[in-house]
Amino acid sequence: VDMKALEEIVVRFSNLIVDFPEFAEIDINPLAASRDDITALDARATIDVEALKQTDPHAHLSILPYPTKYVVPWRLKDGTEVLLRPIRPEDEKIEYEFIKGLSEETSRFRFFRIIKELSHEDLVRFCNIDYDREMAIIAEITEAGVKKEIGVARLITEPGKKRGEFAIVLADKYQGKGLGTKLMDMLIEIAQEKRLESIYGIIMRENKKMIRLAQKMGFTIRPSEEGYVATLDLI
The missing domain is CATH 3.40.630.30 (Gcn5-related N-acetyltransferase (GNAT))
Known part of the structure; x- marks a missing residue:
């Protein structure tokens, strides 16, 4: 498995959660990883419309991201x-x-x-x-x-x-x-x-x-x- 590419996927996924508080839940299952490619075979997301009304962009996080x-x-x-x-x-x-x-x-x-x-x-x-x-x-x-x-x-x-x-x-x-x-x-x-x-x-x-x-x-x-x-x- 291309571990560097897998690490990049995890970081991008984290950034997605940080930047878009309206995602109440995201599930990627399964994520197929091989030497040559990484593919999301199935995914679903639940949206929380109320989160868009929050004035603090990081209120949904338990720990703030690096400032x-x-x-x-x-x-x-x-x-x-x-x-x-x-x-x-x-x-x-x-x-x-x-x-x-x-x-x-x-x-x-x-x-x-x-x-x-x-x-x-x-x-x-x-x-x-x-x-x-x-x-x-x-x-x-x-x-x-x-x-x-x-x-x-x-x-x-x-x-x-x-x-x-x-x-x-x-x-x-x-x-x-x-x-x-x-x-x-x-x-x-x-x-x-x-x-x-x-x-x-x-x-x-x-x-x-x-x-x-x-x-x-x-x-x-x-x-x-x-x-x-x-x-x-x-x-």
């Missing part, structure tokens, strides 16, 4: 080309290398502790996300043909979908080049699209760079037990 609209080419202040995009499950390796490469101070500012080891379960939690509840935008560069993560911004929506918590961390080498501002701007835009009332982040007292960034973006800074809470009202 390609957030894939953005960009440049650092020094001209370095960067691709900003939502994280994917297959990003476990570059996510691991990114976090392991952070300085102790940067790691502590982001995770409130120094991370020395990452388990597979940790990486699954970071990379396999429900894009409806959480968004993680990574900054990716290519060096000598190898893709490398240099930053990540996360927005986690709280139950009730009125508030979201943000966190941003950049590789030490790429701080101070405008990337933090760009990532924060993207998180604010995503929060507004999700119609959140506010977003907030917990910042350690020593993290002066993040405090300055939050102030520049219009956040209100208030003291807390961990340091400061930066809050931005969106409505």
